[in-house]
Amino acid sequence: MIELQDVTRLFGSTRAVDHVSFMVPRGSVFGYIGPNGAGKTTSMRILATLELPTAGDAFIEGLSSVNDPDRVRRRLGFMPDAFGSYSDTNCAEYLDFFARSNGLVGRERTRRIRWVMDFTGLRSMAEKPxxxxxxxxxxxxxxxxxxxxxxxxxxxxxxxAGLDPRARIELRQIIRSLAADGKTILISSHILSELAEMCDRVGIIEQGRLLANDTVAGLKGNSQTHLDLIVVIDGETETAKTILAQCEQVSDVVELNRTLQFRVAGNRQHQIEILHRLCDARVNVLEYRVVDESLEDLFLKVTAGNVQ
Known part of the structure; x- marks a missing residue:
């Protein structure tokens, strides 16, 4: 449904987008993340027919945004990071203007405006400027x-951007509802925890280059050469610390209120062996688990903090 094929966009000597390629299948949500100036908005504007690539091409439902922009726009809804409004215009008039601009007439136009207002919760705001x-x-x-x-x-x-917690939750529910109805969604955000909850895949871009494109679970698997674990002890922790110090695969042991956090190199079998050794030494283990990496953690691992 969405495809970038080796897209490059130059602004002078700056490569805002540098040979970026990815695809988004029907009915899925693709999260596009990166620091400011990474190339997210430029990529989106190329897909939305608002920007021409220097090289490569972008496609919506197999139609080229470069060569067939009119047909692409009929299949595409674009929500920019900031939008203009018209003075002395209320919500109903605003939606009516864009319905007419998209060629909707008569009962179809009225039906679509009513549906949009109901779906977005704007019906009570229809007459509000x-x-x-x-x-x-x-x-x-x-x-x-x-x-x-x-x-x-x-x-x-x-x-x-700029929404309060309730508004963000409601927006997330709306986006998931749209995806459930079969719409394909490309979304950028700096609120990475929310993207992790709503997206099927994420792409990480920095300095115009796509550094990763995977599910959140896939990114975690690809990034892990070690695991951070937590063990919560009921009682003294000296025995547990001694056992961990004797394990070659364990490093970076930190204690806080009878909770030990440590790093384990190697595979799942090493995690099991450590737990067995603790239990054999009659250490009272209340909790033993892997520290789950967030999308923010993965973003910091993949990117270097470079801007252009």
Whole structure:
């Protein structure tokens, strides 16, 4: 449904996008993450027919954004990181304008406006001026504009930026609902914990180059040459620390309130052997688990913090 093929975009001597390729299948959510200036927005604008690549091509449902932009736009809903509004315009008028711009007429236009307002929770705000909306409601209105012509593909650039916790949760539910209905979604965000919850795959971009493209679980597996474990002890911890110090695979042992955190090199069998040794020494183990890596941890591992 979405495909970038070896896309490059130059601004002078700067490679904003550098030979980026990825695909997003129908009905899935692809999270696009990277630092400011990494090339996320430029990639999205190329897909949305708002920017031409220096080399390569971008496709929506097999149609080239470069060679067939009109047909691409009929299949695509684009939500930019900031959107303009018109003075003295209320929500209903705003959506009606974009419905007409997308060629909707008569009952179909009325039906789509009503559906969008109901789906985004804007029905009670229909007559309210856009300038009087909260940040969360403005984001809902911008999403509604992207949905007004019932596109099969959505590109959302930082839709959760500046939203309060409740608004972010509600937006996440809306996005998952759209994916469940078969829409394909490319979304960028700096709130990585939320992307981990809603995305089927994530792509990590830095200095214009795509460094990773995998599921969150796949990224964890690829990045782990070691595991961090936690063991919670009921009673004294000296015996447990002595046993860990004797294990060649164990390093970086830290104690805090009868909880030991340590790093284990090697495979799952080493984790099992360590637990057996603790139990054989009659250490009262209350909890023994792997420290789960977050998407933020994976992002820091994959990227180097470079900007351009």
């Amino acid at each position: 856009i300038t009087g909306l909260s940040k969360g409601m403005r984001q809902r209105l911008c999403l509604g504009r992207a949905l007004i012509h019932d596109p099969s593909v959505l590109i959302l650039d930082e839709p959760a």
